Amino acid sequence: MRVHQAYRYALDPTPEQARLPASHCGAARFAFNWGLARIKAAMNQRAAEQSYGIADEVLTEVPWSLYSLRRAWNAAKDTAAPWWAENSKEAYNTGLDGVTRAVKNWAASRKGARAGKKIGFPRFKSKHRALLSCRFTTGTIRVEAGRRQVTLPRLGTIRTHESTRKLARHLERRTGRILSATVRREGGRWFVAFTCEIDRTDRTDRTPAKPDAVVGVDLGVKDLAVLSTGEVIANPRHHRSALKRLRRLNKQLARRVGPRTPDGGRRQASARWAKTKGALGKAHARVANQRRDGLHKLTTRLAATYGTVVIEDLNVSGMLANRSLARAVADVGMAEVRRQLSYKTGWSGGGLVVADRWFPSSKTCSGCGAVKAKLALSERDHSCTECGLVLDRDLNAARNLAALAAGVAQSCGETVNARGGAISPAVRARPAPAKRELPPGRTLPRQRGGSLALTENH
Template sequence: MLRVAGRERLSVVQAYRFALDLTPRQERAVLAHAGAARVAHNWALARVKAVMDQRAAERTYGIDEVDLTPTRGWSLPALRRAWNQAKVEVAPWWAECSKEAFNTGLDALARGLKNWSDSRTGKRAGRRVGFPRFKSRRRSTPSVRFTTGAIRVEPDRRHVVLPRLGRLKLHESARKLARRLEAGTARVVSATVRRDGGRWYVSFTCAVQRVQGVPACPDAMVGVDLGVSHLAVLSTGEVEPNPRHLDVAARRMRRLARRVSRRVGPDRRTGRRGSMRWERARVRLGRAHARVAHLRRDGLHKLTTRLAREYGTIVVEDLNVAGMLANRRLARSVADAGFAELRRQLAYKAGWNGGRLVVADRWYPSSKTCSSCGVVKTKLALSERIYTCTLCGLVLDRDVNAARNLAALAVTVAGSGSETRNGRGADRKTPLAGLVAVKRQPGTATAGNTGTVPPQGRTSNHEHTHAS
């Protein structure tokens, strides 16, 4: 971390993504490189899987471990050495593509095998990672990554140069990246060309020196209560509506999906390829899905950027999104809202702007706690959209009350990092006595304060999210 004119510079990894306007010849070249990556990936996976299957079969024969077929390394250097020895026989056309194309497939396999191995041995947290699968030409997303060679933005800022692909035209100006490259505050690490929704994009991964910003209100704290009926409700009373991009486009997407089903599609059993009309219908459906994703991403970026630039401390909930997706009535709306993406963006944008993100405990009762007196209700039905306190008489919108509790929680949480957890070990139990209340002065912290609500008096904060 460097200091420039009294302000700190942050060393971050940042990506710049631009749409491409490729000619038919350039598109065929990019597809050839993506196909080369797929071939290398499938060849190396078949090689590794054959050895593993052979060793498993030998164990069933009672062969000792020392006498089994020798294992083969699946690290990237080991896979690369094996590919270089076999590429003349496996891919006689290997010289037509850049070496980075084959390295893309081998690197993806090496990372996939490592994640699978770490997940099996307990070194990797989270959900179990499955064994890598072979990539299909029709179902896999064409992608190729370049890490060496000529990677630059042309002076006109409308073209980029990539190894073996040459000069590619951009659909938009790359001035944001070009300015940083010219100023020496960014260095291109890699460039990835990928097809998404029928369109090609190039993404530059850069090591950037950013001047750490200062929020407009460094001492201000805001609680963000996420929901479905409203995307976010702030403790200030501001309500961010949920645009529901997927619901808006659902009718058109259903019509396009029916059109695809009526066309003559591919058949793997007979080797039949899809008709041109099926291909055109499939592309239209893919563009409709991509448009929904782009609109959702754009809205989340605007909201998170505004919050990170305005407030010094932002408090959000540690939502169990995977559990919410198990509810078939809410899964579609929860997935369309993008809760996890919103929190991910807040995490790094708060650090860029000199702020702090506080993640409330998953079982912190933000909905059941009165934001005025600190009383905690034993039960709060999902249908109760107005919070009414039986002790102090507070009548407030349920989501606004939860957001105020989240904002007050930041007072009791220490930490100076860009993302801080309260880490108080809350559980999902609510006191059976009914109410736990401690009178406090106006303006003080709510249920997160020591002596206000004991740790055993907390329950899930998902009630208001499910019903929002």
């Protein structure tokens, strides 16, 4: 089993070394803007020609492909960027590849061929707001034997803050190879992420500690997660804990601006403004790192303990549209929990079941299966009028999720554990009748990739 896995390390460059990745990222931004300007000019020329009734076969072509943009860049780089030789060619390829993907995604979204929200036309990247990133796919990319340094093309050998032993062991055993390296600046620090192809054949026989156990996980804002076993994982609320400092830094940032330009235009950024902006970025990065660390620990424990993990298909984007709940929902990271479980369950030899979005997990009584017509969000306990069961609504929902997965597995006679795949495919379970039995004429066949889906026989 071969998987693509990323290894990310914080870099510790010297002041002289730090200028090199900044220069490469700036070159990538320049190439992005150059390619976008060329595409926009060609599109405007083509639109003008169409307005004059020129035949389609002789209209100006729009260079959307990476190949055409690279050819045009190589022909124009001596005049467009006389300093181009100071950076690796991979820096310019990063920018051209980025603008190509952005325009293609915009075109696919415009035609309705791309799922999700509509994507706007790409905009030029500002020097002050753009994300600093550069990707290397060729050249000398390696982890040094001392496991405290990495070597990148044109950047040389740079020390890392942490040991690279996990990746180094795969490279030494020849169970992994580096495909690319991406240098990125976040929160005032430089990071390098190695995208690797890892051979996990020696781990295909791994099983969770409880391979036959099914656990339902109800994610929420009051508590991060409530398990069907009764365990409650508290919500650490990292963003709320740092909100006072974030507000103070935002106010400082708004005040610390320099004088207006001589012609009375926009205010210039002062040195203190730049310093405060860096502090604000570090504060946000700290919150994100704390949240990511907690979610990784939770999902790793769930995948390593239970054979089947059941979660709901939550409409996170819809929750974020609620202004009163958006901040609290974003602080939880519900979508990130699902993303991590989707591959960790496969690596641990288990499976992930995703309940249908409209499955009434909170309204259904976990004791008798009766479904309430309404259950207000303010009602924290589920009180069943049929059997008299009174239970916390989150625990009740988690038990229903676990029962749903157990019922689906029993009715179709197949296990929902997905093994042997590169990434464990999520099983989408739809709500069955109260007795957990499938209606006549319906089966749950094994689909391509090991997933289970509810279909009708005709």
